[in-house]
Amino acid sequence: MTGAEQAWLTVALGAVTTFAIRGFGPVTMGGRTLGRRAARVLTLLPAALLSALVVTETVMRDGTLDVDARVGGLAVAALLIWRRASVIWVVIGAAAATAVLRLLF
Amino acid sequence: MNVTTLRTSPVARAGARAAVPFALAGFVVAISFGISARAAGMPAAAAIVMSAIMYAGAAQFAAVAILAQGGSVVAAVLAAMLMNGRYFAMGLALGPSLKGGRVRRAIEGQTLVDASWAMANRGDGRFDRHTLFGSSAPQYVAWLSGTIIGVIAGSALPNPEALGIDAVFPAFFLALLVSELRTAEASAVAVGGAIVAVVLGLLAPAGIGILAAAVIALVGLRPVREAPTEPEA
Incomplete structure (x- = not known):
């Protein structure tokens, strides 16, 4: 499968699953609520996934550690x-700091 | 949902106005999504269609990040589904406040995004439909138009990394992550998720580390003593 085919397949499957996830509660008329434990797992999922993405997208590239200007950019974002x-300024600040560091070093 | 009703509904218009700051932020993030998607080798049309029919920023970023790392389609879609898991819980809460038959309710549910859900929440277990639709509309327009601009800019830029575009993904995620760290438990899960993702990122095929990090959220299954006075939300 080419990269383009992979991308289109991801878009198609991503759209179908997102539609189903968003539609489930409304279609089942809601009223029911999740068990307390299941609800807690769902509330904790974003923290686990977002943190995994932040760290891997900051210090890794192609399956190896690669500490570069992005770390400086993320420090500015954290500040x-x-x-x-x-969030507009967080994103612009991170990109600008990363760009400046790449220009200097 | 009737467009004429919406246009004349003062509640929907108020919701749309209240959502403008979120729409502006979403616009900038969508531009970075378009640029990043192009940098990851995604066809321009696929990135635009993705924003048009998924309309789920964090899930889209996660899927594209995994494809860019060389991960499989299955890993990318699974990561997007897990990231969207919160919409499942939010949709259940929203359900009783929507109207009509199954098809219409499913379609009304598609207007669900984080900021619109929060704004429509009346705090008594009910949600205001018109606020939901009204606040979702400008955010959708901003997300789609930002993606289109980003895709065009991403195709025109010879070297997006010189502009630090690869720092935009993680910076946006960091902003979202901080808003999730409301409890000590969530912070611990975030640390655990990061460790799992890096270790497996070095050892396992691309994308597996991110998915494995999600398993850390299962600590939510452990029994806790319930606060006796806490009312049912």
């Missing part, structure tokens, strides 16, 4: 988040 900046 901006701590200063309660809007």
